[in-house]
Amino acid sequence: MPIEITERLVEDIARLSRLSLTPDEKGELHGHFEKILRYVESLDTLDTSKVDPSIFPHETSNVMRPDEARESLPVDEALRNAPATRDGFFIVPRIIQDAP
Amino acid sequence: MTSAASIRDRIRDGSVSARRVTERVLAAVDRVNPDLHAYLEIFHDSALASADDVDRRLAAGDDPGPLAGVPFSVKANITSLEGESTAGSKILRGYRAPYASTVVRRLQEAGAILVGKTNLDEFGMGSSTENSGVGPTRNPWDTDRVPGGSSGGAAAAAAAIPGVIHLGSDTGGSIRQPCSYCGVTGLKPTYGRVSRYGLLAFASSLDQIGPVAGSAEDCALALGQIAGRDPLDSTSADVPVPDYLSELGKGVEGLRLGIPREYFVDAIDAEVRERVMEAVETLRGLGVEVEKVSLPHTEYANPTYVIISAAEASSNLARYDGVHFGHRTARADDLVDMYSRSRGEGFGAEVKRRIMVGTFVLSSGYYDAFYLKAMKVRRLIRRDFERAFEQVDAILCPTSPVTAFPLGSRLDDPLKLYAVDILTVPANLAAIPGISFPCGRTREGLPVGAQVLGRPFEDSVVLRFAHAYQTETDHHRERPPVSADVEES
Numbered sequence: 001m002p003i004e005i006t007e008r009l010v011e012d013i014a015r016l017s018r019l020s021l022t023p024d025e026k027g028e029l030h031g032h033f034e035k036i037l038r039y040v041e042s043l044d045t046l047d048t049s050k051v052d053p054s055i056f057p058h059e060t061s062n063v064m065r066p067d068e069a070r071e072s073l074p075v076d077e078a079l080r081n082a083p084a085t086r087d088g089f090f091i092v093p094r095i096i097q098d099a100p
Numbered sequence: 101m102t103s104a105a106s107i108r109d110r111i112r113d114g115s116v117s118a119r120r121v122t123e124r125v126l127a128a129v130d131r132v133n134p135d136l137h138a139y140l141e142i143f144h145d146s147a148l149a150s151a152d153d154v155d156r157r158l159a160a161g162d163d164p165g166p167l168a169g170v171p172f173s174v175k176a177n178i179t180s181l182e183g184e185s186t187a188g189s190k191i192l193r194g195y196r197a198p199y200a201s202t203v204v205r206r207l208q209e210a211g212a213i214l215v216g217k218t219n220l221d222e223f224g225m226g227s228s229t230e231n232s233g234v235g236p237t238r239n240p241w242d243t244d245r246v247p248g249g250s251s252g253g254a255a256a257a258a259a260a261i262p263g264v265i266h267l268g269s270d271t272g273g274s275i276r277q278p279c280s281y282c283g284v285t286g287l288k289p290t291y292g293r294v295s296r297y298g299l300l301a302f303a304s305s306l307d308q309i310g311p312v313a314g315s316a317e318d319c320a321l322a323l324g325q326i327a328g329r330d331p332l333d334s335t336s337a338d339v340p341v342p343d344y345l346s347e348l349g350k351g352v353e354g355l356r357l358g359i360p361r362e363y364f365v366d367a368i369d370a371e372v373r374e375r376v377m378e379a380v381e382t383l384r385g386l387g388v389e390v391e392k393v394s395l396p397h398t399e400y401a402n403p404t405y406v407i408i409s410a411a412e413a414s415s416n417l418a419r420y421d422g423v424h425f426g427h428r429t430a431r432a433d434d435l436v437d438m439y440s441r442s443r444g445e446g447f448g449a450e451v452k453r454r455i456m457v458g459t460f461v462l463s464s465g466y467y468d469a470f471y472l473k474a475m476k477v478r479r480l481i482r483r484d485f486e487r488a489f490e491q492v493d494a495i496l497c498p499t500s501p502v503t504a505f506p507l508g509s510r511l512d513d514p515l516k517l518y519a520v521d522i523l524t525v526p527a528n529l530a531a532i533p534g535i536s537f538p539c540g541r542t543r544e545g546l547p548v549g550a551q552v553l554g555r556p557f558e559d560s561v562v563l564r565f566a567h568a569y570q571t572e573t574d575h576h577r578e579r580p581p582v583s584a585d586v587e588e589s
Contacts, residue, residue: 003466010456017414017459018421018436019452020444028449029456032514036457039515040403043473046480053475054482057291057305057531058556063334077198081425090423095435 005034102263104318111169118169122151128584138257141183142216165211172265176217179298188232191446201298218253224302240580245504248278254312255282266312273524276536280499280549283538286312291531292337295330303412306528316566320344347560352568353387358492362398375548379539395484405525407474414458499536499549533559537566538575
């Protein structure tokens with residue numbers, strides 16, 4: 001059953017993807033998105049009801065390491081590439097508004 | 101002809117200094133790079149300083165390492181302390197990694213000299229290097245054509261200047277396909293063979309770092325240093341690393357080679373098919389037993405790859421949020437708006453497409469029909485290979501259905517570009533090793549690549565096939581019109 005690709009769906013996916021798109025981009029993506037989904041829908045013709053999903057490239061057991069303190073990246077190094085920092089913290093836009 | 105192995109030997113026996121080699125390599129890069137745009141950065145000063153260090157240690161009688169003085173480059177999605185690690189993306193413009201990838205650290209500890217970083221499709225997403233955020237690389241055989249991708253910078257550089265080892269990454273063919281288009285040799289190792297620590301993740305269950313060079317021998321030389329368990333990558337395998345160079349000497353006589361019927365379909369260009377079948381005959385002449393095999397789910401591999409790689413990309417690329425590193429928008433109303441604008445401004449069109457597709461196939465209501473379905477088909481594709489490898493030791497097919505195409509000719513429709521990956525993505529889905537090596541050219545003079553796939557952790561077997569072929573033929577020695585020698589004296 002093919003899924004209908006609406007403008008609304010494209011906008012929803014862009015919002016979930018945290019991508020702001022220009023109107024031109026939205027139009028182009030709509031067309032490309034539809035083509036790609038039609039292409040991957042070809043898997044529908046295959047019966048996989050008795051197949052286990054392949055989740056890991058090699059089926060290995062969990063990999064553990066000793067729980068020991070180790071040196072890690074100094075804070076100033078870790079923050080070196082951040083667009084905005086102060087006193088060892090990342091600065092982000094305000095997320096709590098003033099009370100009215 | 102110059103090879104990394106011969107450079108290593110000549111530095112070691114004192115017939116040339118590491119400094120002299122490095123100067124010649126840098127001069128050659130400076131000469132060809134304006135035409136090719138293969139390198140994004142060239143490290144003149146640090147490379148010469150490293151070379152002097154090698155020469156000093158040799159003079160003092162110290163062992164400067166098994167690759168002392170051998171020049172190498174890395175794709176710009178692999179971190180190094182030298183230069184920037186941008187993954188070819190505007191969102192990471194100016195990003196200087198605070199740590200070196202394990203592969204770069206291992207090569208440097210072995211005495212190899214980092215000469216620069218190579219161009220790629222943004223985050224490795226593409227098959228032509230046209231999706232680079234800083235402009236395309238050109239094919240040294242015909243600069244109006246693409247070098248393939250996403251490791252197009254590495255492959256173009258390897259074709260133009262012999263003797264340098266390049267590290268690329270391969271998620272769906274990104275090492276092998278550009279090697280095919282540029283007439284050089286490249287190995288996608290078994291998943292887990294090489295640490296991914298410091299590789300800017302695209303699709304973590306498919307990504308693998310591997311060498312691009314002028315010959316299988318040089319690939320073996322590099323793999324021997326970068327392979328092996330790394331505590332910093334829990335998916336790196338604890339499997340012994342053989343001496344790949346001495347493995348090459350075992351030859352291929354008596355090995356069984358499978359030719360998969362499903363890989364020689366109508367979509368394969370006639371000249372590509374001819375050249376690849378000639379390579380089969382050459383190998384048969386070396387005592388290889390050739391058999392037909394079947395990989396019945398081949399046609400489903402590419403849609404499966406599109407789903408799984410996009411899903412993993414949408415998750416991995418969530419880290420580019422304008423907070424921790426990279427581009428932040430100049431104006432934002434609130435936090436979510438800041439994320440969305442920063443990402444909207446920083447990512448290129450193909451990256452946005454894949455994030456969107458990935459977000460969609462993982463979203464509630466569509467997960468089972470797309471992502472879970474693709475993981476099940478991935479199992480079927482792996483089983484195809486497991487069965488085939490009960491019958492044969494390796495599989496041979498073309499690397500790509502076509503040769504290098506003109507710049508811009510496949511950009512209008514993403515499916516046209518995805519179509520060139522159909523023969524390379526199965527190895528990533530099955531986590532098996534694959535090598536591409538040149539097997540002649542078309543009447544137009546464009547290189548054709550043959551691909552050999554092997555059992556998991558039998559990277560040495562695929563290397564042996566390519567090496568045996570290269571001891572018998574000279575296609576890997578052919579040089580493109582845009583090239584420069586690191587001439588020996």
